[in-house]
Amino acid sequence: MTRDEIFEFFRRLAELNPAPETELLFGNAYQLVVAVALSAQATDVGVNKATRALFRKVQTPQQMLDLGEEGLREHIKTIGLFNTKAKNVIALSQLLVDEFGGEVPSTREELVRLPGVGRKTANVVLNCWFGQETFAVDTHIFRVGNRTGLAKGKTPDQVEAKLEKRVPAPFRMGAHHWLILHGRYVCKARTPECWRCPVVDLCSFKAKVLEPKGTSSSRT
Structure with a gap:
């Protein structure tokens, strides 16, 4: 062209x-990170169904850690690769608590350090939450x-x-x-x-x- x-x-x-906006449903930056991480090889519709009840319980990384990996698996078991995704979400939540004070970082370099977050996921978060041209x-x-x-x-x-x-x-x-x-x-x-x-x-x-x-x- x-x-x-x-x-x-x-x-x-x-x-x-x-x-235009993403079809994933979320209420804050952390929930967006989780939703995009869960959406790999899954549909946004499927992710939204799984996270509807989850996000009523979990709004922060610490709340996710309190829920635990087994509890998370129960919520997302309808999504493909849910075992691996549950491990990653718990791990990224722990890293956010340990190194970022529970806040989602606003740079690609920091975002891609989170388990299960690659360049594509980081770009979605930067665009949809932080308003960056990615x-x-x-x-x-x-x-x-x-x-x-x-x-x-x-x-x-x-x-x-x-x-x-x-x-x-x-x-x-x-x-x-x-x-x-x-x-x-x-x-x-x-x-x-x-x-x-x-x-x-x-x-x-x-x-x-x-x-x-x-x-x-x-x-x-």
Whole structure:
């Protein structure tokens, strides 16, 4: 995509959704860290179901430690990899209590020290809670970046670097939300719904799906 096309790409997504935000539910920075850590290889809907009751009980790292790993597992057992995630959440809660006074740090370097928190999770927290211009590249953004030609790369880090360089100033805060939502609901993995895509004419994907499945065969 050219610079003008990228601007138009985001302008259209912004027009349709002027105030994009994460679909994860949380009440404070700590709950956001936990929710994003739990969301790896899981849906936001599934995480929200699991954390609804959990977050009524737990608002701080110390409360999570008081609940304990076994108690946490009971709350999140419907989420994939819940045993490993429970261990990480307890460990990151302990680190927050021990080294950060129970507060979530506001730098990527400190965030990625937390068990179970990688660059993507740190970027989500920095963007959604601390209002920083970051690009959290998940599977949706990786796909959309490569498929559309917006930001091609062989790894999430490469796609992130391209977005960092190419996304224009007015759209940097909301960019990763627009891309995630676009990938989740329109530019889907198996069958992109190009027939209802607002940026289809800007996209370089050659195998566009311009009609819903079964539409052509029903025209007789």
